[in-house]
Amino acid sequence: DARVTQTPRHKVTEMGQEVTMRCQPILGHNTVFWYRQTMMQGLELLAYFRNRAPLDDSGMPKDRFSAEMPDATLATLKIQPSEPRDSAVYFCASGLVLRQVFSPLHFGNGTRLTVT
Amino acid sequence: TQLLEQSPQFLSIQEGENLTVYCNSSSVFSSLQWYRQEPGEGPVLLVTVVTGGEVKKLKRLTFQFGDARKDSSLHITAAQPGDTGLYLCAGWGSTGRRALTFGSGTRLQVQP
Numbered sequence: 521d522a523r524v525t526q527t528p529r530h531k532v533t534e535m536g537q538e539v540t541m542r543c544q545p546i547l548g549h550n551t552v553f554w555y556r557q558t559m560m561q562g563l564e565l566l567a568y569f570r571n572r573a574p575l576d577d578s579g580m581p582k583d584r585f586s587a588e589m590p591d592a593t594l595a596t597l598k599i600q601p602s603e604p605r606d607s608a609v610y611f612c613a614s615g616l617v618l619r620q621v622f623s624p625l626h627f628g629n630g631t632r633l634t635v636t
Numbered sequence: 637t638q639l640l641e642q643s644p645q646f647l648s649i650q651e652g653e654n655l656t657v658y659c660n661s662s663s664v665f666s667s668l669q670w671y672r673q674e675p676g677e678g679p680v681l682l683v684t685v686v687t688g689g690e691v692k693k694l695k696r697l698t699f700q701f702g703d704a705r706k707d708s709s710l711h712i713t714a715a716q717p718g719d720t721g722l723y724l725c726a727g728w729g730s731t732g733r734r735a736l737t738f739g740s741g742t743r744l745q746v747q748p
Contacts, residue, residue: 524678553736563679563724563738576735611678617734622667622686625736627678 522546526612526628534636538600541631543612544593551617552595553625554580554587558608566610569595570617602635609633639663640727640739648745649715657710657742659725666728668701668708669736673722715746 525544533539545552553568567577567587577587584603589595599606609632613625640661649655659668667686671679683692685701685708692699696719698711708725725739 551734555738562740565735565737568735570734613678622669622684622728624669624681624684625679627680629677 522626524612524614524626524628526610526631528631529629530632530634532634532636533602535603536601537635538598539602539606539633539635541597541610541612541633543595543597543614543628545595545612545614546626547593549614549616549626551615552589553613553615554595554597555611555613556608557611557630563611566597599633602633604635607633607635640725640737642723642725642739642742644742645740646743646745648747651716651746651748652714653746655712655715655744657712657723657725657744659708659710659739661706661727663727664705666705668705669726669728670699670708670710671724671726671738673724673741679722679724712744715744717746717748720744720746 527542551570554566555563556566557563566580568575569589572589584599586598609630611627611630613627615625616623640659643658667684669684670682672682673679683699685699688703688705690701696713700709723742726736729735
């Protein structure tokens with residue numbers, strides 16, 4: 521069974537440190553999403569890529585967050601410097617998004633980030 | 637920004653009861669999906685509805701897409717403890733924005 525893999529599963533870091541989260545999407549999927557989930561805000565869309573090109577990153581604070589997709593098997597989300605308010609579960613999801621096809625998104629199990 | 641509001645936010649019921657969860661928006665969506673999420677895992681797709689007025693059944697779960705494609709509902713008949721989880725509706729935007737926007741979620745607990 522193909523699945524989206526996220527690493528690390530848990531990350532505890534101090535304020536000001538750099539955090540890098542990684543995602544391996546499902547082979548053949550053309551779209552990769554990054555979401556952040558908190559109790560207060562629910563699932564927020566941070567950024568997404570289609571065929572490795574960034575389409576929209578308006579959901580993330582650009583002064584500290586960056587998202588890249590260096591190749592088809594790896595997507596990264598970086599926070600530098602991290603702040604306590606960044607504490608959340610970060611999900612990566614991939615899917616095959618075509619003009620009239622609404623495929624399911626396949627989610628990883630998330631990275632639980634705690635910034636102290 | 638396309639917003640999806642879900643109600644209720646929390647629901648605690650006894651095994652065997654029926655329930656309905658609502659998902660509303662002022663925006664029109666190309667399609668709407670329902671996901672279920674369990675603790676420590678990512679959301680998993682339950683169903684996709686595309687046509688206004690569409691009704692889909694998945695065993696004891698019935699999903700409906702509003703005629704105007706702005707709202708949806710999930711009805712569970714004879715709920716079981718295994719139905720416990722976070723239910724999320726999510727809408728696919730129009731052609732210019734092929735992104736999935738999630739609702740705030742409904743946390744369901746079914747007591748045995």
